[in-house]
Amino acid sequence: MKSVKFFLILLSFIPMLGATDAEISGDYVEVRTADIYTGPCFANAEVGLTGREAILAWRVQKGSWQGVPIKGLSVVAVIHANATLGDIFSGEVDPARSILIVDEVATQPQRQALMSFAKFMAPDLLNKVIDIEIAPIDFQVGEHQNTILRAGGVASIATRSLGHGDHLCGNEFVYYPPLSSAVDAKPAFTLENEFRGEAFGTRWSSPSKKSAFVGKFVR
Secondary structure, eight states: OHHHHHHHHHHHTSOOOOOOSSOOEEEEEEEESSOSEEOHHHHHHHTTTSOOEEEEEEEEEEOEETTEEOTTOEEEEEEEOSSOTTOTTSOSOOOOEEEEEEETTSOHHHHHHHHHHHHHHSTTTSSSEEEEEEEOEEEEEOGGGOEEEEETTTEEEEEEOOOGGGOSSSOOEEOSOOSSSSEEEEEEEEEEEEEOOSTTSOOEEOOSEEEEEEEEEEO
């Protein structure tokens, strides 16, 4: 298994090609460890202290990447940075470290395509991949932004739509945009945001925050 991971990591550094033969689209969910739908006073209290971690997940509903059909497959990126993600005032920081969790039902060409696709969608955050996991991914999207993600037993997400009781200061707006390109996503409430892996030397659990995006991607 270690040799397979090493081979996949080497492949992930091959220059990426764009989508070549069809539009690609599907579901997207993102969670952070800082509120993304908030007022400036709350955001200022968190910046520099939290928000350095994120989980991004894409589930392909239609299309191919680099000529490889990947309909029905998912890929997850787990990110750990040195500064609050999306903070434009953080200055020059070291590149974020990341791991990729790739759908275990994908073939070898599909796994490579999924990794290339994820890096294309979030290139600045996925240019320092330190580990790749091949694992089962359960990605369910329901009504009212109810989303559940279970990835390899190490990353999990659950969300719901925002309600009236989630507006604390009355001055909330989308303070940080989504970390992935080409997404149409709305803020949501995070019920579960947990990473239990070993790659970063740290784990986190950050539930009960207005820290999620749920929506679609089209490329």
